[in-house]
Every structure is written in structure tokens, then in C-alpha cells.
Amino acid sequence: MTDSEPESVAGIQARFRATAGATLPGHAFGAEALLQGEPVNGMDRTVSDGASSSGVGRPAPVLDRRTLADRLGDLPPELARGSRYLLGKLLGSGGSGRVFAVRDRDCARDVALKVLHGGGIRDPDRLARFIVEAQVTSRLEHPGILPVYDIDVSSDGDVYFTMRKIDGMSLGECIALARDGAVPVAIASISDRVAVILRVAEAVAFAHHREVIHQDIKPDNIMLGAFGEVVLVDWGTAIGSGSVTSAGALAGTPLYMSPEQASRQAADERSDVYCIAATLFHLLFLRPPTWDDDPRRFWEKKRFGLIDAPTAAERAAVPDRLLDIVLKAMDPERGRRYRGAAELVSDLKAWQDGRAITARRDTVLDRLRRFTRRNRPVVITGALSLAALLLVAGLLWREKQREYSRWSVVATEDFAGGDAALTQRWSATRIVDTYSRAVAVPIDQSFWSVRDGAAYSDGSSAQITNLSWAGALSGDLRVEWTVTPISGSSNVNCYIGARNRIEGYVFHLGGYGINTSITLTKGPAAEILVRRALPAPLAASRAYRMRMERAGDTLRYAIDGVEVIEYSDIDMLSGPEHQSFGFETAGTTLTIDDVRISTRPLPLRSSPLTAPDALYAERLYSSARERYEVYLLHHPDGDEVAVARYRVGRCLASEGRDEEAIAMFATCEREHPGDEVATDAIVRRASLLLKLDREGEARSAYAELARRPCRIFRMAARPGPPAHR
Structure with missing residues (x-):
């Protein structure tokens, strides 16, 4: 096979599978092909836009720089004369040039000489990169980086630099030998x-x-x-x-x-x-x-x-x-x-x-092992007396490990099953009466379908339809998917914590008429929790990798791996009805594909407020309040006193005891001014004051809220037309 005859894809693949780390032909991964968006093979070759990594067939450089003896004249005859560098064999070819073995006759030593691939002298950008490579390497004086000795240009226009020559082999060659x-x-x-x-x-x-x-x-x-x-x-x-x-x-x-x-x-x-x-x-x-x-x-x-x-x-x-x-x-x-x-x-x-590493949470057992290695005689002598203590420590370590569960992928969806996949694994609801009611509808009447292996949302209709995951989920929830806007407005909505957008948390990309923002809202009132600016509107026909997550009391959203929202909600929606997610079509035609659903179990060691929180979620407000008050009575200095006081006020408000709730929220603000829960207490108190027509006191509460720079203020959103939500 000649250099002008590209090796077949099958041939390249077969040879690569056989050797894994072997260097593939230079033409197998050209920068030009990559720039045109055509993936090709040659995965272990260096590629750089605008540069070729092949120097095969180029003549050797003409190194006619004279020796010191020639240039200085009257020197002993035994000193070398003629060309300073005697060119040896080709050692290799990299992303920017070829490397030769060279004898430096002035310094009487063997060096490596790297010469820019042919044509570089006529390409200012490649020439500049080559010179910068020499300059960068020369200023990185470190034992693990080759020192650069000299840089020059040959008589035939080849730019080169010399550096230390290493006798040995590359790590790639070592891997190939080990593979064999x-x-x-x-x-x-x-x-x-x-x-x-x-x-x-x-x-x-x-x-x-x-x-x-x-x-x-x-x-x-x-x-x-x-x-x-x-x-x-x-x-x-x-x-x-x-x-x-x-x-x-x-x-x-x-x-x-x-x-x-x-x-x-x-x-x-x-x-x-x-x-x-x-x-x-x-x-x-x-x-x-x-x-x-x-x-x-x-x-x-x-x-x-x-x-x-x-x-x-x-x-x-x-x-x-x-x-x-x-x-x-x-x-x-x-x-x-x-x-x-x-x-x-x-x-x-x-x-x-054998010390702790940041990539893995250090455990009691890890520390014990390291102590044993350093103090083996002491450990052996005291083994019997420490047996009970080690048993307890082991149990504690196991419990601690269970607390830090990792995300597990529980389901994926690529819509390869066509419309049948939608019917089996998804459900649809239509949002009516100005975002106040969700009505279940069949999938074939929902403006959602499967086209070209992806879920397709027809945004040309004025109907607002939600597509929700129908399976059972539990614990913390993370959803990743690929979305491609096709036409219409740039309003791309999704929700988590409910089977429709009314009852959960909604991430509005481009909503509320602001196509360069993302807004997080909560519940039927569309309470605005936070709004963040985007660098640009979502572009039509471009695929974006999205991720939304609900972990504990924290909500997150990321676009192409960049987190754009992180928000902690002290009043996190909870209960079985808040364990789902979905997508919405509202004036934007788009596709959804490659959905990946991950969950993470809740910690085994629960908060003392877990039981009353569950009672509140079941709307048993009086029972929940009594449990919170018991915690406050027995743990006046506990870690969750501020949250417990706030939730007592929340229960009182839900029971219709507004005056008592206002007093409790005021106590929470006064006793815990530096806690984030104080901000939520001010919001709740101001809302109740407005409800009781005590506008002057409410105005004072909002003024206090404005003086707190540490939190984004929560606002009650007014219903608006579909295009703006």
C-alpha cells in the first residue's frame, strides 16, 4: 500500500483492535477531514487544526551551519571543521515536525533535532506555532521536560531546533510490548x-x-x-x-x-x-x-x-x-x-x-489500616483489648458509607420503540384555564410523537401539553437529555417533582418573554424562586445536553455541562406525588432524545424533623406542629432549631392561625438573623401581613428583605399568556 492510497476503514479498525496502542497511518486522521465534520480513524495520532502530522516523503534538511573552527580560523587542526550538525536517522514524526538524531560537532555530543514539516516556512501561523513550541519548551526548565539548546533555519529554509536526545523508548512502545x-x-x-x-x-x-x-x-x-x-x-x-x-x-x-x-x-x-x-x-x-x-x-x-x-x-x-x-x-x-x-x-x-486521597472519602477503616502499618508491634500487643472498639468502629464506618450513596442509572429512553414507547412509558396532560388545571389526555392527542428516533413536540399549536415519565421513582432524582429546538419561540420548559408543571418545580428556558434567561418557579402559583441570565438564546437546530436535579433540598440545572442554577428550597415539595419529571411544549417545536434517569437513595440516618415533615406533606398540620414543638422543647440548642421554628410557623399558617404564625416567623428572624431560614421567614410574615391588610407592617418587612443581600428574593408570579411562561 502506498502513501497515496488510504487504508480502508475496516483495515484500520482490524489492525487497531489487534494492537490497541499502535500508531496508525498519518492519513488516517487528517485535520482537514475533521474540520469538515467527517469522523475518521487514527485515534492515537495527534491532530491540530491547520496542521498536518505527516512528514513522510520529505527530504532531510540541509544543515550547513559551519563549526566554530571554520568561523574562528586559527584553531588547532584536531577541532572539527565543516558542518556543525551531522544528520543521523529519523527518530519520529509528531504533530508539527520530524525529529532526527544529530551529532553536534561543536559541543561533541549527540542531540535531537526537530525540523518543521515542509511548507511551514511559507505558512506564518505554522511557523509561529513551531517557534512558540521551542520557546515554551526552552523556558520550562524541569527534569521531566527536554531542554532546548538552539533554534535556527537551514539554507533550504527548514526551521529547526535542537534539544536533548533520550536513549530509550516511548511509553506507547512499552504498552505495545506489554500487550504482547x-x-x-x-x-x-x-x-x-x-x-x-x-x-x-x-x-x-x-x-x-x-x-x-x-x-x-x-x-x-x-x-x-x-x-x-x-x-x-x-x-x-x-x-x-x-x-x-x-x-x-x-x-x-x-x-x-x-x-x-x-x-x-x-x-x-x-x-x-x-x-x-x-x-x-x-x-x-x-x-x-x-x-x-x-x-x-x-x-x-x-x-x-x-x-x-x-x-x-x-x-x-x-x-x-x-x-x-x-x-x-x-x-x-x-x-x-x-x-x-x-x-x-x-x-x-x-x-x-497509603495516606487519604481526595478522590475517595476517607473512612475509619482506611485510617486504621494506615495506623497498623506504622505501629504494627503496638497494634499486635493491644489487639485483644481493642477488639470491641474495632467492632464498634467498623459498624459506624459501614453506616457512614451508606449515608453517601452514589447516583445510579435506573432507566434510559432513546425512543427507538416509536410511538409505542411513548404510550408505554410516558403520560400526557394538557394545561388549561390559564395554568390552573392539568387534564390527562391520550398521547396521540397531545402534540407529542416520535419522529426519526426522537420525541417530537409540535409547537405550532396553541395548546400547552406536558409529557411526563410514568414510571415509579424514589429518592433524589437526576435527569439528563438532549434537546434540539427546531422552530417557534425559544421557550423550552421542563419540570421536576411532579407529573405536570403546575404541581412541581419548572425550569423556564427563555420563558416570561426573556429569551436570554432561565427561571425556576414552584407550584400552582408559579412562585419565582430564582432567575439567571444565559449568554445567548437557545439556537434553532442545535443539540443541547441538559441536566436537572433534585437532591435533598437543592435544585440544579446545567446546560452542556455548565451549571446555570443551584437553589436550596427550605419548603421542598415532598411526597409520592412529587417523584416524577417531564417536558413541555409551549409554542416551540423541538425534539427530546437520549434521556437518562438516575436516582440516589436518601440517607439512612434521617433528620429528627423527617417525621413531622412527612406529616406536613400529608396535610396533618396540627400533628406536624406538635412534633416540631417537641423537638424544640428537648433540643433547645440543636442544629435544626431555626428550621423547626420556621416550620412551626408554617404549620400555624396552614391551620389558619395567622397571628400566631406571624409571631413565630418574627421569633425566627430575631433568634436566627444570620441563618438563611430568616429570609424565608420574612417572606412568609410579609405575605400574611398583606393577607390581613396590614400594609404598613408588610412594607417594613419587605424593606428588611431588601437589606439582605445574601439571597435572591422570592416573588409571586402573576399568570401570563402561554408564550411568556
């Missing part, structure tokens, strides 16, 4: 592999300190020297920290790049953290973290940050705490990763030393 059963000594054990990545992370942490982002950390860019050296090379795609020029550009290697790089978002320190962790994943399991034979599915997984989870056998071979570090560093949402390589270094060193 010939494990190199440098990566013989799990500890050896972590030690290699730790050295790389330390070099990257230094670069981050100097405000440099590498963007292309991968096994092929990590050199392992014959004498224990570990060096990170190829800084050709590096950018400055905080640079905005990388947004929209594609740089990095597909197998290891972060979701934001794959989505053409600006890279930062956390992107390098992801690349380091992806490399460690490959090193631990001898396979890349993400793969799919279908290029389009591969890129979809990369953009969403989906990895091929380790099998049970793979997990058994890697310590749990180490895997926790890897998975935290590879979290799809960069805000949940380590903030930079320095934090990753800290956790890896802690793992090596």
Missing part, C-alpha cells in the same frame, strides 16, 4: 506504572505553574530513558493558560483528549489532567479508555465523556483507590476533576504512601 506479553521492567508493576505517570504529572504541574497547557499528553509523547529518565515531549500544541484562542480549534489526540477538547471548547489545566488520567488508564488496563469501531459513535462518546468501564477482571487487578483517582481525573464535567496537575500529583503521592 513482554512487559518492560519500567512498567512491570502497578507501582512502577504509577511512578511513571507521577513523574509526568509533576512536569505538567510545573508547566501549569508557568501558565502553559500541553493539550496532547499521551503514551507516545512520554519517553522512558535507559537510566530511569521520564520526559514529556512534543509541546507543539501547547497554549497559554487562560488562552481563548483554543476555543473552536481542535488539538490533541482523540484517544486521550478531554470531552471539552473533542467538543472544540477551550482547554485548560483540567484538560491536561484528563489526558494524564487517560494515559494512566491505558497503562493500567493496556487498552484505551474509550473506543468504538464506528467513528461517529466514538466521537459522540468522547464529547459526552463516556468511557468503556473496566470489567470485573480489570477492576480486580487495580486497587480501588487508584481507580477512584483515575475516574475523578476523567470526570466528563471538568469542574469535578482535579483543578490542575498539582492536585493530581498530591493524590497519587498520597496513594503511594
